[in-house]
Amino acid sequence: MSINPLVSIKDLKIEVRVTRAKRLSIVDSASFEIESGKIIGLIGESGSGKTMLCRSLVGTLDRRGAYIAAGQLIFDGIDLIAAKQSVWNEIRGKRIGYVPQSALAGPNPVMTIGAQLAEAILQDENFPKSDVEKRSLELLNIVQIRRPETVLKQYQHELSGGMKQRVMIACAIAQQPELIVADEPTTGLDVTVQAEIMELLKQIRKDFNTSIILVSHDLPLINEICDDIVVMHAGTTVEKIPSKLIKTSKHPYTIALYNSRIDLVEPKGQLKTINGQPPSVGNWPAGCRFSERCDFVKDKCRVKQDLPLIEIGSNHQTSCLRYDEIAR
Amino acid sequence: MKLKTRWANFKDWIALPGGFGIFSGLTMLVIIIILGIIIPNFGPYNSDDFVGEPFAGPSLKHPFGLDQLGRDLMTRTFSSVGVDLGVAFLGVSLPLVIGTVIGIVLGLAKNKYVLSLVGSLIDGINAFPLLIIAVAMLTFLGSGLKSIVIILAITNWARYARISRTRAVIVSKQNYIEAAKTLGYSKKRIILKHMTPNVSSETVAYALSDFILVIIIISGLSFLGLGAQPPTAEWGSMIADGRAFLTESAGLILFPGLALCWSAVALSFIVEGISRRDRGI
């Protein structure tokens, strides 16, 4: 644990108003930290609350009727839970860049790419208008778009999926933010493009020392570019582990996620699927939420209790009750 | 016990999206139709009888008062229900049937020339505002409700045909139709069993909203003196007649107008309710 992380999330609980009286908790007890210049992989199945967590970092939960019910959310010493509009104005787009989940629907359909880049660039009021085009071309070059002059004049429907994604990244890095939140930036793209985007994010981190939260379903894909992996299941963070140590994971869910894709490195690795469906929001089992799907489940896992992350190694935390018995 | 579960079912049904709209629209419609049957047929007066002083105000015997010729306004207002809704029903169902059939035929047709010819005809007819083409055709057919029904049948089908053709083309490309074809079902069977129900659900939905438009057109044409002819009681022409006597009695236009609104609003609540139910919001 570092003394001064860029982002610190502690026991964060996000709820959504279903009706007037009824509240549903979508995320509860999410905890992790991000240090400057690190890439954190946030991983979990669909519905585990990854997007909600990302939105809490940019303050757009209320648009979906959700809100932070408890916990701590601190960005560079600023309490984001209590942040007013004026604080957000200083943070959004300037200090935190965001690449939305459905990046294919991310660009504005009624503005040219150039206009959107200009908009992102001019978030800095002092930026000279005459240099906007030059800076736009520079950004498009950074994200490795070919023929940037043409792309500036195009609309989003004229671009391929990979290009849209690159444009969204270009907009996100326009102000050289300290943190980029990339919510599944590669979903829906083909494999070669996925690898290129990963490479691009790595390069950006290297060149600008930006921290990145990289959300994905695909643990093997992001594992090599991330420093740390945070695993989410059913609204909770169940393990935080340095990516180098992923094979020594002490949580059955992480292990299952890692094995659920054919490992390209080890041809003998078997394709496994995770048992059953993730428990749906509101129907979380008492005790360990993975207990119903876990191969290692014991009675003690089903007892109603909170399962905090336990420090079990340097920078390695898990919530599994039986971590010391788990060995591959 | 049984009643109780029925009531509970009903309450669940109402709570679904659009349930309240459909329910209130249907209730309003049923009320005015019942009044439209009872009052002219079993009420004390005839819609064309002179029963008292012209412009007599509302009284116990004549709740809506009397019109400019001393006829009972309530009887006249409610005998219009059958005229307006009846003519509108014909004016919607004829184009509905004609348009749906033509649309399905076009959706299946292969002949390029026929397709583009009829397609252009449809576009051409739809280019005119319905009221305008109706007014123009009345010149040659002569005024009257019968002419209006004929005109609606020969112009309004084009709107249904457009919807039906689009739908038919989509349906004919769907898997189960392809499957039916490969299974060797006859063309007739495919059209009757698969195509028609699918296409007509769409055109019938449009017909419901078209009903409002058609009521407004019928009463509007009558208002212009081109539809219902005296002494027929009809909302549009009653309002047109009342126009000259606004200072004597506002009821002459208010009662038929409100009845007209009531019917159209009832239909529009139903239409909106159904569309909300379909979209599930």
Place this chain on the structure above:
Amino acid sequence: MPYLMKSQALRILIGRLGRALSVSFWVMVISFAIMRIIPGDPASARLGAGAEMEAIEELRKTLNLNGSIFSQFTNYVMGLLQGDLGTSLQTGRTVIDIVSSTLPLTLYLIIFSTFFALLLSIPISTSIAWYAKAPIVYVFRSVTAVILATPNFFIAMIGILIFTVRVNWAPVFGYDPQFPQNLKYLWLPILVNTLIMTSVISRVLFSSVTETKEEEFVETGIIRGVGRRRFFWFYILKPSMAPTVVLLSYMMGTMLGATVILETIFSLPGIGRELVNAVLTSDYPMVQGILLIFGVITVFLSFTGDVIAYLLDRRVKI
């Protein structure tokens, strides 16, 4: 590449223009056919049973009813190409002359109502859709549904009851074409039209804003920190405008039809009232000519609407 793109947009617009022209052709065919598809001879119908043979023959000639259908049509088209829409049987003036003197008033009526309706619906529907407070949405939907279900002549009559019978603010008889005085006669019909158009437009705009605000790019805009005014225009209004513009152009056509009734009620000398007069006096060339004009205007309106929608939002298929 930019050259290619430009030509793509251009190709789409030219394609749409081609369709507008072909529909115009069919509009012309229908206006031509309308006098001929109905059983019986229009000339003898107009002159009545006791008419002389020569008079009927004379009228048939004026109405271009002699010769084969094909030659009649050629005559008709040749006339149109020379700007000849025929001559009114009632007044002896040329149809084109009457149209050009009555059409402007009708167009003013529509243009002003459209303008005010847009001015009202944009703030109303965007704010209701954006904040989406259930009771307000409910009231909004019900009120507009009721207005739309009410025929324009009834709304007009209520307006007259209030503003003409009680206080003489809106005279129903006579008309003064001079600029400031004409407003006295025009404001109530414009108000009635505006009310109806506002209901139509704001309903459509409401549903498209409701759809737009759920889209991912809106969130992207918020997170990018776009300023309020820019956000309103580029992230809410502009992406929602296309369906509204398409509908608006269609509605203006329908409204054009509805002015027939309004002009009769308020005795305004517009083209709509002219049409009703022509129908009542069996003035066939007038009916035919006005029908054609209405058709062509409507086609042109919907062409313009589609083009504007496309320019606003390239996702639109036209």
